[in-house]
Amino acid sequence: MERARVISLAQIPAAAYVSKEKQIFKLNSQITNCFLCEELVKSRTQTVPGYGDFKAKVLIVGEAPGRFGADITGVPFTKDRSGIFLQKMLNKVGLNLSAPESENPSLKGVFITNIVKCNPRNPDDTNRSPTNPEIKNCMEYLTKEIEIIKPKLIVTLGLPATKFVLGNDFNGKNFGKIKKLQKFSVLPLWHPAFVIRGGGAQRMNEKKYFKYFKKIEKIISKQE
Numbered sequence: 001m002e003r004a005r006v007i008s009l010a011q012i013p014a015a016a017y018v019s020k021e022k023q024i025f026k027l028n029s030q031i032t033n034c035f036l037c038e039e040l041v042k043s044r045t046q047t048v049p050g051y052g053d054f055k056a057k058v059l060i061v062g063e064a065p066g067r068f069g070a071d072i073t074g075v076p077f078t079k080d081r082s083g084i085f086l087q088k089m090l091n092k093v094g095l096n097l098s099a100p101e102s103e104n105p106s107l108k109g110v111f112i113t114n115i116v117k118c119n120p121r122n123p124d125d126t127n128r129s130p131t132n133p134e135i136k137n138c139m140e141y142l143t144k145e146i147e148i149i150k151p152k153l154i155v156t157l158g159l160p161a162t163k164f165v166l167g168n169d170f171n172g173k174n175f176g177k178i179k180k181l182q183k184f185s186v187l188p189l190w191h192p193a194f195v196i197r198g199g200g201a202q203r204m205n206e207k208k209y210f211k212y213f214k215k216i217e218k219i220i221s222k223q224e
Contacts, residue, residue: 050113059151071119158191
């Protein structure tokens with residue numbers, strides 16, 4: 001079953017005597033030298049591994065690097081509108097110690113990544129969603145990031161990332177509601193781009209969205 005997939009990922013023990021930092025650096029080297037997806041290799045400027053606090057209690061997962069943001073900086077959720085918006089939310093609750101516009105943010109208690117580590121593009125050079133084979137090829141990298149970081153809470157941004165973690169039967173009705181799994185909890189949230197565009201029928205706006213980040217900060221504080 002798909003739903004059991006991420007639960008099982010979290011049960012795989014990381015190497016016992018190797019620091020998280022060294023494990024992440026080794027994994028990032030593998031990601032940098034990945035050529036599994038022909039189309040992504042053509043479209044990407046660079047690979048974009050996960051980034052942040054190696055001791056993070058919260059892992060934030062998006063869909064893919066943006067062409068005006070992380071594909072340029074090499075750091076997830078930086079430079080473009082969605083990245084700056086997310087970093088602003090983190091900054092306001094003390095989880096980003098840098099300015100929201102920073103391309104090399106100093107994150108505290110948070111590690112940020114994507115289900116796909118390269119920017120997928122259409123022939124007209126616009127962003128597109130990653131294909132299922134591309135997601136499958138990248139799955140091992142996200143699996144390893146979860147294994148190494150061992151988060152207490154995974155925050156998924158948008159429907160693709162949420163379905164990857166919770167399964168394809170997730171339909172968006174439970175956005176904003178924490179779901180407890182065996183090894184960690186999951187908080188599905190709307191993607192920053194959705195909020196920027198007006199928040200749909202939910203009228204999700206910056207003020208409403210910020211409340212979830214205050215909740216995230218409280219979860220981190222309780223675990224320190």
